[in-house]
Amino acid sequence: MSPVKACPHPGCSGTVTPTGYCLASGERVDPESGRHSAVVPAPGPDDAPAPDPAEPPPSYSSDDQEGSSQHWIVGPGPAAAPPPRPAAVTLPPEHPDPTVLPEITLLDRADSGSGDAAHPVPAGALPLPSGTLLAGQYRLVRPLGYGGMGEVCLAHDTKVDGRAVAIKMLHADLAADSYSLLKGERKELVELNHDGFIRVFNYGHHDGVGDFLVLQYVDGLNLEEVRARARERPEEFGHERFLEFALAYGVRILAGLAYLHAPERGKVYGDLKPPNVMHDGSTTKLVDVGSVRRAGAPGLTTSAYRAPSVGTHGESLPQDDLFSLGETLRTLCGLGATRHDLAELAALGPLDDPAAGHRGLGLVSLARALRRATRTRRADRFATAKEMEEQLRGVFRELRSLRTGVETFEPSPLFLQSAYALDGGLGAAPEVSRWAAPDAPDAAPRCPAPGPPEVARRLPVPRPDPDDDHHGELSRLSDDDPEALLQHTGDWRDSPEVHLLRCRLRLRVEPHDGPGALSAAETALALAEDAIGPARAPHDWRLDWHRGLLALARSRVAEARGHFDRVYAAIPGEYAPKLALGHCAEHLHRPHEALTFYEAVRLRNPSLGSAAFGAARARLALGGPDALAHAIAALNAVPQHSRHRTAARTAAVRILAGHARDAAGLGTAVRALAGLFSAHGLTDEQARVRMKAEVWGVAQRLIAPAEGTPRMTGAELRAVAERADPLLEFPADERALRKDLSRFYRGLALQAARDAPPRDTETPLAELLLDRAYAVRPFALRHHRDTPWPGKKIKNWIRNNTPTQPGG
Known part of the structure; x- marks a missing residue:
């Protein structure tokens, strides 16, 4: 073979390996045109990201066909597109587990033993003749693929029941680097012990090929092939369910990256891209581990998936792996031509458009998660693989619930669930003062949203930072009495979490202490920002969360929306910022946007009464023939085990009664009232009297209005009473009423x-x-x-x- 030479592609500073690959781009060089051309067909503008022209070319690149596991040969000349590989895809049953994937089984595996006729080996395709026994143990069978650094071949281990293994070797022309590269790779592989990576079984040396590694053999579809197959046969992946599977790939890969990035190992993968992730049966593997190295060390990368922050020689940190994963998932999902398109997909603008549909929020959350992963600066990305995994899990739950309408609950890792329903008073029996005003028989009941200051005091609370000095004490605190808590924590040593707690407590005592409490809350927040420090504060979503609370407390709703929007961008898998944005949208008179946020939260976790009440209010505000039915359905969906079930059923009765315009509407309200008393927890006798007065009053206005024609006859009233629960003792005639x-x-x-x-x-x-x-x-x-x-x-x-x- 000819020696390594300069790449002829215009403007490229890389070199070309004997196998025809450019070390700068990771692509094969067309010997006729002298330009880069991918081994697989060049993706169209909607399929894959284009390299950022501002990024410097790396000194090392890898595109090993170990990653794609193709058993077809790349000959000289322009690269040919491989034919689709026959495979069976079995769609799994619906499941809330964010790691569940389809079962993918190749129908023509390279190790299937179907004979040479099925997989003919062209002359010269192997470095040694087929059947050669490497190191006296591994019998060569056929090539699996070529890459920039050498061959990967299928072999059988004659000493372990003839099991199939993958032999990875470097070309003799790269002998100067062979020993150091392969020795380093071997060391890294031996130390890896995680199901997300292929295993190294052995290593050896053979005359004519030099050093080689013996790797676990996997043969399936890589993510580039999965993407192409899903576009061609979307039904195999459940159509839009494919986005959830893409997140499942991400969650699985992040488990491996978290293992790799752990402080005791301190490594990076370095070359994460779709061809390097294999889906074999029900397993997924990162298959090309030749790029694994210590964090900050030079190594292999591929330009299209390389973070802008990677050094010119491939020096990478863990956040750069997260960037590459974000680009891999973006390409897999087909979200834009480049990562810069994610900004438009993540915008909130279209959410108040009824044509957008509520299910569009899941796509916005997905775009926001990938956008954060692929930001230019490392500090703007997810800090750790665990943090990114938590958010991908949350986006998965949101997508699944919006698609199926089924709860996909998992406790939030970042927020405590609020004890408050934020019902605007609708979830309790009417106050006695309600009967001081004259009746307005034809007016629909007013369902006001809770005021911004009340929302500020009752939104979910962030969980204490596990690294805070007071994490243990803060985790055990009860928040029943904010003034007592302020006294209790007055002599605590200052920390960011202590300052944030005092900020929230000051907001809660504000109705009694007046504007001075808000000033004290602002001071506490400023102290928290100082304690966090100038390097971390711009990227700490907790500060924006509390800024949003302060803005709500001052009724500056538009300002609060901006703060909560930044929180949503930072933690797109969480429900709390969407709940806050829903309340902001209500007060800014954007009912469809409010409904979009509330439905995303409510469907994911119906136990959250705040989302159910918000969705009901938004439905009624939007109006339409089905508005009442949808509002009641949202309230009735709050399950029996929720602490907000009684409030939700109470609100349903009040709304039904207020909208009753005939005997049928009255009958529905009466039956709902009976259920509230007998099954849904309203046991307070005074509240029961007020609820009865509300419903009986509607009946009286229907049968004997102050003016106009009665809307209900005595016979219809009697029919309502006959269908009512006898325990309710609903009157059957006007005199009894x-x-x-x-x-x-x-x-x-x-x-x-x-x-x-x-x-x-x-x-x-x-x-x-x-x-x-x-x-x-x-x-x-x-x-x-x-x-x-x-x-x-x-x-x-x-x-x-x-x-x-x-x-x-």
């Missing part, structure tokens, strides 16, 4: 009297409720003079027991 309502209003008057503030110039609420009781009671010819109407007794009791102002 009025008697019940009068009794309820007298009960509410007593509640109002007990809770009444000191008397002022306005008519007390209790007396207004008694007036209602008088007005609604059935007509009677007379009352027994010795037994006056109970309302008179109650009214006298109210007058005698309501507290008065001094001097009143």
